[in-house]
Structures are given as structure tokens and as C-alpha cells.
Amino acid sequence: MHRFNTDTMERLEERITSKTISIIVFTIISVAFTSPIYRNINYLGMQDMDEATFYVAVPRETILTHHQIPLWNPYQCGGQVLLASPQSVFLSPTFLINLIFGDILGIKIKIFVYLLIGLHGMFLMAQQVGIKGVSAYLPPFIFMLNSVYPLNITPGMLIFPIAYMPWALLFYLKKPERRYTVYSAMVLALMFLEGGTQLFVYTILFMGLYAVLTDVMQKKIDHIKKTVVITLLALLFCSVKLMPSLEFIKEYPHTLRDYSGYSVNSILHSLFDRDQLIFSPKDIPDKTGFLFGISWNWVENGMYIGFIPFILYLIGFVTLGREHRPLLVTSLIFLWLSFGHRTPLSLYGFLHQLPLFESLRVATRFRTPFLLTLSLISGLTASKIERNRAGKRHLGRVFRLLAVVSVIMVVAWVFLLSSRNLIFNVGERVYYLEEHAHEFSYFREGVERLYLKIVLNSEILTVLALASSILMYSRISGRITDTQFRQAVAYGLIIFVLCDLLVVNSPIFSDAFIFPPFKLEKGTSFFQTENITSENNYSSEYFKFGEFFHQMRGNQSFRGTLERMSYSSMYVNFLQNRGSIACINPMGVRIFAVPRESKEYRGEIYLENGSGAAVISYFSPNKVEVEFNTSRDDYLVLNQNYFNGWRVRGNRFGRVEPNEGLVSTLVRPGEHNVSFYYLPESFILGALISIVSLMLAIFVVFYHKK
Secondary structure, eight states, rough: OOHHHHHHHHHHHHHHHHHHHHHHHHHHHHHHHHHHHGSSTOEEEBBTTHHHHHHHHHHHHHHTTTOOOOOOOOOTTTTTESSSSSOOOOSTTTHHHHHHHHHHHHHHHHHHHHHHHHHHHHHHHHHHHHHGGGGHHHHHHHHHHHHHHHHTTTTOOOOOHHHHHHHHHHHHHSSOHHHHHHHHHHHHHHHHHTHHHHHHHHHHHHHHHHHHHHHHHHHHOOHHHHHHHHHHHHHHHHHHHHHHOOOOOOOOOOOOOOOOOHHHHHHHHHHHHHHOOOTOOOOOOOOOOOSSSSSOOGTTTOOOOOHHHHHHHHHHHOOOOOGGGGHHHHHHHHHHHGGGGGGSSHHHHHTTTTTTTTTOOOOOGGHHHHHHHHHHHHHHHHHHHTTSSSSSHHHHHHHHHHHHHHHHHHHHHHHHHOOOTTTETTTTTTEEEGGGGGOOOOHHHHHHHHHHHHHHHHHHHHHHHHHHHHHHHHTTTTTTTTHHHHHHHHHHHHHHHHHHHHHHHHGGGGGSSSEOOOOOOOOSSSSEEEOSOSSOOOOOOHHHHHHHHHHHHHHHOOOHHHHHHHOOHHHHHHTEEEEEEOOTTTOOOOOOOOOOTTTTOOSEEETTOSSSEEEEEEEEESEEEEEESSSOEEEEEEEEEEOOTEEEEEEETEEEEETEEEEEEOHHHHHHHEEEEEEEEEEEHHHHHHHHHHHHHHHHHHHOOO
């Protein structure tokens, strides 16, 4: 009978961990996790979602309407590069979703698609590092269902390339074959092309750290060589965007200096505070220092995983063997980096001085590679428990620790609920003991509030405690075997973590798309405008909906109203065929174009000295055709910012040159037709490098297979 039960469990385990079943499981979970965003299918997003939608809409129209490669964006900041922008996303294969389903709906579908890609990739990576059985489900749940993904997506920071990170590392960790090296480089290049510049850098840094630590331990240089080859190949593959980007960065150097990083207080809140909603007040002081304080907003800090994954993570440092030391040390390094400038010895401060990293900002973003390592270490620990590889002594410690934690949680909850001195502040969801608050230091009071907040909002912890007690009783009384006990613990941990992450983090998406769609008419003629309100650069239309949403939610803070508005109106202006002079300008582009509201506005095309008349006969993002007549030599000026790559066709007397920062060319007397078009040499060279390198890589892969 025991043999039958063991064989049955093994067959069940094989089915559950098969590729088909895993994809079905991840599909169902992805639908459930992202379900809040589909309630109002056509609604627009808040904060940076206008910018994110804008970066989808402009290339989409450029491709579908004008049949051009999206190289230039006349709708942003008076005209600036599009392909070379770090935020450009149209070179990704998934941009096909936007081409088919549109701007808003396409983004919402991609939120689901990338979550599914990330879950499956992390599942395969977990199996690659040696996580067996159902425990292989734990790393993808922790890495993709923590609060980082919804916290970034909700305000419009579309960190879709995070889903590629496990795939790049999966192929990197596979046995040394040329095809896996090429695959890893391709995924890395895809991250860069998708707009994930920082994640691209983090992944290469992960590979580099892991390679150095592994090769030092093995006294070889194999992993270092592989990392160098993958990095070089990735740079070649993405040259079509990299070369124009380098040209752009040379013109507009982007060096950032910011004080950022986790404090002890903020990282505890980020990992364990079950109230992860963006607009919920957090009991964290705005201070500098190692113990307290928070840098930037909650979007840049939250990463809820709960207690169980973190406990497994800590146990992993005791139970995991020598072969996993590079992963453990890599995890600690990324944790150190995420503390940023707040640590007495700042590794982030040193790294930020290096040429490749000087343009990075927000040290807490290193939480992404840290969470990846935490997910793997937690999964390895769970796998050891499930497979009885941790040893009886370690397993005994684990189960005793779980039992103690469960008892403490139950006792603490009962005590706190029965205490007469407990004061509930329901509006701010902060709980404290009034009579003894003055006896604690600020730090201890903050930790106490966090603990009470977690316990009082964690009914699911009681379920965990009861389940643990039942399992322990069944094992002690001999009702189940050791194998069944270990497998029950593994299944229970995974199901608990999944339910906890779904309950806590999925509701974050409820605030993602809150604005009803606009009824706008597209203008027949393009022009530049600064038509937004002067109140903190928020668009007037979004401002009205922000006030409406503010009243509905009952938030009495005007700041809360502002947080629920759009940070720009670039997408709204684009829908009306208008360019936004007042824009989000992350690269600091100098704006020379003149808005129509200005007294200095002379039109979108004009002759500098007024020697004749000029009209635009055809307008598109990359190309503008002009008809003009002039009685003498003059400069024909296009009201868009000049950048290297602008050319002119139909004018054999002059070339394109800057005229007070605008695109212009010298013209002769008479009636003429000319075409301004944007085609930088860096794009041509980069496209050639990418095509040749990809063709050679594909040949190497197929040749290797033969």
C-alpha cells in the first residue's frame, strides 16, 4: 500500500510539472492576477501611462498609416528621436499585439502575455538550477507575482522586459553549447530593444558576478568567457537601436545623481507590508540614513513576498551546499546594492561612478535581480524539504521553526485582538498601543506598527498555523509517512504563497486604468502646442477626471488627487494630431520648436526672411513634403528640433542645417517642391550590423545542430 501511494504521488508530480500542465497553470494564474485591468477595457491609465501609451501609438501610426520605420517623433518636445529613445518598444515581436489590437487594449493584453512569459521562464530556470518536483513552481510565483510587476505597471512604468530576465539566465546556465550562448544573447538584445535598458544592464551584471564567483571557486575562466561572448553578441544583435542611441547620448549626455536606496524600515515594509496599494499611506518617515527613511515613492520600493518565502530564503543560507555559494553571494551583493547610498559603505555609490552605470538611477531598482536570487534560493530550500536532502537535523530545525512561528502568530493575534489598549485608525490602517507608544524609540515604534499591521491584516496566517499544527500532529501520531509529510509541506507552502501573493498584489491593478476614454477629433493639420494646465504639468482633461476620482475615493488630500492624474498629455495631443512642447523630457532634449500659442509662432513651415510663401503638402513623422515660392535666396525652416540625420531631397543648392535649433535648408528663388526626411547614418550602420550578426548566429546554430 505504501508503495502504491509513493508511485501514485510520483506520477502525479510528473504530470503537474510537465510543460503542458505548467503552461495551463500559469495561464490560469496570469488571468486571475491581471483580472482587475479588464474591468473597464477601454479606460486610460494614470501618471506615466499617458507616456507609455504615447510610445506605442506614435510608431503604430507611423507603420500602419505612413508605412515608415519609426525613426523620428514630431509629437514629443518639438520633435526628437524615436528609435534611439530608451523608451522605444516597436522593435519587439510583441509589438504585433499593439498593431492588431490598438494602443490601450494592446497594452492590457501584453500585461497578461508578459506575466505568462515570465512565469514559464522562471519555472524552467528553477528546474535548470536543480529545483525538483512541485517546488519548481515556487520561484516563478515569488518572482513574477510579488508586488513589483503590478506596482510598476499600474502608474505606466511598463517593465515588460522583466519577463525576459529568467530566459536570458536560463540559456546562460545551460551546458556550454554555442546555440545556448546565441539564445541568451538574443534574449538580452530583446530586452534592450523592448526598452528595458536598466534590466539589460542588471542581467549582464548578474551574469558577470555569477561568472566571477563560480570561476574563482572552480579555478577556471569558462563562465567569464561565456559572459563576455554573450554580452558582445547581444550588443551586435541590438545595434540597430544601440548605434542611434549612442549617437543620441553623445549629443545629450545623461548623468544622474540621486540619493536613493532602502533603509531597514522601508525594506521591511516593502517585503512584508500586506497593504501594497499605491495610494495607501505608508508609515515610513521621509528621512536619510540607514535605519529609517524612504527614497522616491512606493512604486520604487514595494516588493511584497510575505514571510514564508523569506524564511525559506534565510534557511537556504544554512542548508544549501557549496555548489550554490555563487548564487548566495550574488544575492547578498544585489541586496547590498539595493540599499544604495544609505549604507556606510555604499557599493551602489561606487558602481554609479563607472561609465556604464552613471546614467542609472534609483538604487531600489536592484530589488529585481535580488528578488530573482531570493526566488531561486527559496525554491532550492523547498526542494530540499520536499526531497529530504536537507538532512534530518536541518529538517528538524525547519519544522520546529515553522511550528514556533505559527504559535507566535496565533498567540500574538489573540492577544492583540483582546487588548483594550489597542487603537484602530481605520482611515490610515495604522495600529499602535497608545499607552506604551512613548516608551519606544522611533525605529522600534515603526517596526512595531508594521508588525501589528501585518498581523491584524493576515487572516491567512491563522490558516497556515492551523494547517501546520494538523500536519505536525499527523506526523507525530504516525498517520502519514515521512514522504507524504514532506510532500504535503511542499504543496502547502506553494499553495499558501500563491494565494497570499494573489490576495495582496493583484488588487494593485485596480488603480491602473481609471480614466474613461476621450472623445477627440483628429485635426487635419499638424501643429505644435503647449496646451496643458500650468498646475504641475498635468493635462486639463486628466485633471478633471483626477478630481472626480479623488471625490469617489474619499481622499481629502489634494496631493492624492494629483497622484491620480496623468503626468502628461502627449497621448491626448497625439490623438488630435498635435505635438507636445510641454512634455515629459527624460533625456533633457533642448526644445527649439515654437508652440502655436506663442507670439513668435510663424507656422510649421516658413521662409526665414519672409521672401515668399510655403505650405506643407504631405506630413508624416519621418518625412515632410513642402511646396514654396521665394523671390530671393532664403532659408526654408521646419518647426521641429534639429538632430543629426535630417536630410533634404529636391534641393540641389543646399543641405539640411540647424537654424536656431530648427531644421532648415538654403533655397534659391522660384517655385519648388522639397522633402525633409529623417534617416540617420547610425541607423543604417546599426541595421547592417544587426542583420549580418543575426544571420551568422543563425548559421552557427543550425550548423552546430547538423
